Amino acid sequence: MKAVEVKNLIKTYGDIRAVDGIDFDVNENEIFALIGPNGAGKSTTLRILATILTPSSGEAFVYGNNVRKDPDSVRKLISYLPEEAGAYKALSGMAYLKFMADLYTDDSKKKTEAVEVALRIANLGNRIKDKIKNYSKGMTRKLLLARAVMMKPKLAILDEPTSGLDVINAMEIRKIIRDLSRQGMSVLLSSHNMLEIEFLSDRVGLIHRGKMYEIGTAEELKKEHNAKNLEEVFMATAAINRISL
Amino acid sequence: MKKFFILVKKEIRELLTPQMLIPLLVVVLIFNFVGKIIGKEVKKSQVPQPIEIIDLDRSAVSQSVIEIIKKSNFAPNVTIENKKEEILAQARQKKEKAMLVIPAGFEKGIKNFEPQKIEVYNIMRNFSVTGSRDAAILNAAIAAINEVLSNQLISQAILGKDPGQLKRPVLTNEFVMVGEKTANISAAAVSGFIASQTTFIPIILFLIIVFASQMIATSIASEKENKTLETLLSTPVSRKFIVASKLFAAGFVALITAVVYLFGMRNYMTSMTGGSGTNLDGATKNAIIELGLQFSTYDYVLLGLSLFFGILAALAISFILGSFAQDTKSAQGVVAPLMILILVPYLLTMLLDFSSLSPLVRNLVYAIPFSHPFLAAPSLLLNQYQNVWLGIGYLAFFFIVAVIIASKIFSTERIFTLRLKFKKSNFKIGK
Structure with a gap:
């Protein structure tokens, strides 16, 4: 079964077409990345799959569950990390993780395991007991990413997962995402950092102005466009399709 | 849940x-x-307030006026000398609230049914609620003086009659009706x-x-x-x-x-x-x-x-x-x-x-x-x-x-x- 299936998905805001008839799918245990510049429609697509937004037309499925018709079933399978997500500032990092685990399961054993996984990933040491309002941007992002994957969801939807992190933390997060995928988690992520995506993802989708232009592995796309990296692939695709960047 | x-x-x-x-x-x-x-101030104002009285009449009537003032929660400091300015300055210094001057010939005038004037000096230091309260108490005391003196005069003029009855010939017996109930x-x-x-x-x-x-x-x-x-x-x-x-x-x-x-x-x-x-x-x-x-x-x-x-x-x-x-x-x-x-x-x-x-x-x-x-x-x-x-x-x-x-x-x-x-x-x- 496909982790994600998207068919002719359209999302409009008035006259603006944020997503303009895209199709793609994500296989089980695969890391699929949507890449494109700011305003390409990446986040809107992820928000539709996370059941936050409703599509204007077209269909989207998560493990066979329609996001529009059966969002409750979808929410049980996914975990979503928004790009500019925040956490409850009055809570400590530990209290936040416990609160979020409580929302996903009533099983205290599973809850404890999830919090332990998150503590390992967040790696905040004693600062985990501090109030979140005292965290740096990087610390908050690590906590949020840990929260997003601690329940080992079937599909993790991560919008710009390394946004705001320094090089060392970003590399660490990429490694964590890769390991989790190997353990059976499907990942759909977005990024405008094409070098990061090349390292991290199994397949990529090139999206711009709401349209999907290319889908394939980084190697396939580079070969097809005779490019050294994904940035060059993107520029070549833009030239072929006469897209103004 | x-x-x-x-x-x-x-x-x-x-x-x-x-x-x-x-x-x-x-x-x-x-x-x-x-x-x-505020509670402390209210309690303070409940203690008898010192007040200066210059009694230039030194009569039985002026004495009864002083007694009524005493009963109205004031502590009068009575002087019989006519040193108005000096006593007023002292009262201000001692932070007293008021001074009354009972004129000479007060009793005689009252007995002759001639209206008499008591000079009342209110020493105001602020315009707060407690400040105006003292003036109101003093006014109530003056009203009580009028009541007592008028009762005495009516008793003298119309022997054997209750002054209260004469002043209020019509009394009310009030009832209130709420819905169908009356009380x-x-x-x-x-x-x-x-x-x-x-x-x-x-x-x-x-x-x-x-x-x-x-x-x-x-x-x-x-x-x-x-x-x-x-x-x-x-x-x-x-x-x-x-x-x-x-x-x-x-x-x-x-x-x-x-x-x-x-x-x-x-x-x-x-x-x-x-x-x-x-x-x-x-x-x-x-x-x-x-x-x-x-x-x-x-x-x-x-x-x-x-x-x-x-x-x-x-x-x-x-x-x-x-x-x-x-x-x-x-x-x-x-x-x-x-x-x-x-x-x-x-x-x-x-x-x-x-x-x-x-x-x-x-x-x-x-x-x-x-x-x-x-x-x-x-x-x-x-x-x-x-x-x-x-x-x-x-x-x-x-x-x-x-x-x-x-x-x-x-x-x-x-x-x-x-x-x-x-x-x-x-x-x-x-x-």
């Missing part, structure tokens, strides 16, 4: 922050502090009793509704501002639980806040009045019971229901309004129309006789859901149970509709897309 309580706990922790608790405690402490200061009591006594029983109800209601509305709107706006709402809405938790937990937590915290404020206010009021409260004499108490003007258990239940649904309706409307706010600052602005809706019935029921309003205005006020809790207490005292039940029904209906709308907003992407748009006007300066 467990998830509901987890969400409630989180909401309460988010609402009960030091930023919210510290000002609350400070206000209560200020109430206490000011109340104690031998004055209307002023009934109004005073009702005011003492119901004054706090609209204040409590007003405070709770205002606090609750602001809290729930801030709670939603804060989730949007801190970018936590998207994460919360992507979790496998029923959105109805999320809505209900926010309503419950805001209502609970508002209730605590209102109780704390009221505790502070009660301390303040008790200090002001010296804890006298309303002590009814036996006859008045019996008359009040005869008129059925005391709340029964059933009345309290209905009053509670009306307050409860009033708060719920306010919470649900604030929830909808809060959905339009993008941040905590704008949250205060979006609930402003609701504040006006609450303020209108609050002021109308406090200041006006609601039944005397024109039908149009009365129906407009009835249309405001928050009018009904304010009107419940007087309606219950007047045994107008039907009005109270209709009000509760209207509030419940309003609450259900508002919750359905709020849930619809929260169940869709409208919670992210709703916002107030104000078009900027373009000003062009032409030649």
Whole structure:
């Protein structure tokens, strides 16, 4: 079964077409990345799959569950990390993780395991007991990413997962995402950092102005466009399709 | 259901922050502090106040004037020398409140039925309530002097007659009718009793509704501002639980806040009045019971229901309004129309006789859901149970509709897309 299936998905805001008839799918245990510049429609697509937004037309499925018709079933399978997500500032990092685990399961054993996984990933040491309002941007992002994957969801939807992190933390997060995928988690992520995506993802989708232009592995796309990296692939695709960047 | 309580706990922790608790405690402490200061001043004014009296008549009548002044809680310092300026300066120095001068020939003039003038010097140092209170007490003492002297004169002129009867040949025996019940009591006594029983109800209601509305709107706006709402809405938790937990937590915290404020206010009021409260004499108490003007258990239940649904309706409307706010600052602005809706019935029921309003205005006020809790207490005292039940029904209906709308907003992407748009006007300066 496909982790994600998207068919002719359209999302409009008035006259603006944020997503303009895209199709793609994500296989089980695969890391699929949507890449494109700011305003390409990446986040809107992820928000539709996370059941936050409703599509204007077209269909989207998560493990066979329609996001529009059966969002409750979808929410049980996914975990979503928004790009500019925040956490409850009055809570400590530990209290936040416990609160979020409580929302996903009533099983205290599973809850404890999830919090332990998150503590390992967040790696905040004693600062985990501090109030979140005292965290740096990087610390908050690590906590949020840990929260997003601690329940080992079937599909993790991560919008710009390394946004705001320094090089060392970003590399660490990429490694964590890769390991989790190997353990059976499907990942759909977005990024405008094409070098990061090349390292991290199994397949990529090139999206711009709401349209999907290319889908394939980084190697396939580079070969097809005779490019050294994904940035060059993107520029070549833009030239072929006469897209103004 | 467990998830509901987890969400409630989180909401309460988010609402009960030091930023919210510290000002609350400070206000209560200020109430206490000011109340104690005023209480001390009131107690001080209850001690006999020193007053200077220059008795230039030195007669039996002038002596009886001094006695009446003494009985009126003053401690007169009597001088018989005519050193007005000097004694006035001394009185000012000793921070005394007043000086009286009884002129020579006072007794003779009184006995000859000639009006006499006592010079009264009020030494004013401030224009506060306690300052004017001393002057009022002195005026009451002068009125008592007039009463005693006129009684003496009438007794002398018309032997064997009671001066009281002559001065007030017509007496009243007041009855008050409430509904079909009648009792031998004055209307002023009934109004005073009702005011003492119901004054706090609209204040409590007003405070709770205002606090609750602001809290729930801030709670939603804060989730949007801190970018936590998207994460919360992507979790496998029923959105109805999320809505209900926010309503419950805001209502609970508002209730605590209102109780704390009221505790502070009660301390303040008790200090002001010296804890006298309303002590009814036996006859008045019996008359009040005869008129059925005391709340029964059933009345309290209905009053509670009306307050409860009033708060719920306010919470649900604030929830909808809060959905339009993008941040905590704008949250205060979006609930402003609701504040006006609450303020209108609050002021109308406090200041006006609601039944005397024109039908149009009365129906407009009835249309405001928050009018009904304010009107419940007087309606219950007047045994107008039907009005109270209709009000509760209207509030419940309003609450259900508002919750359905709020849930619809929260169940869709409208919670992210709703916002107030104000078009900027373009000003062009032409030649």
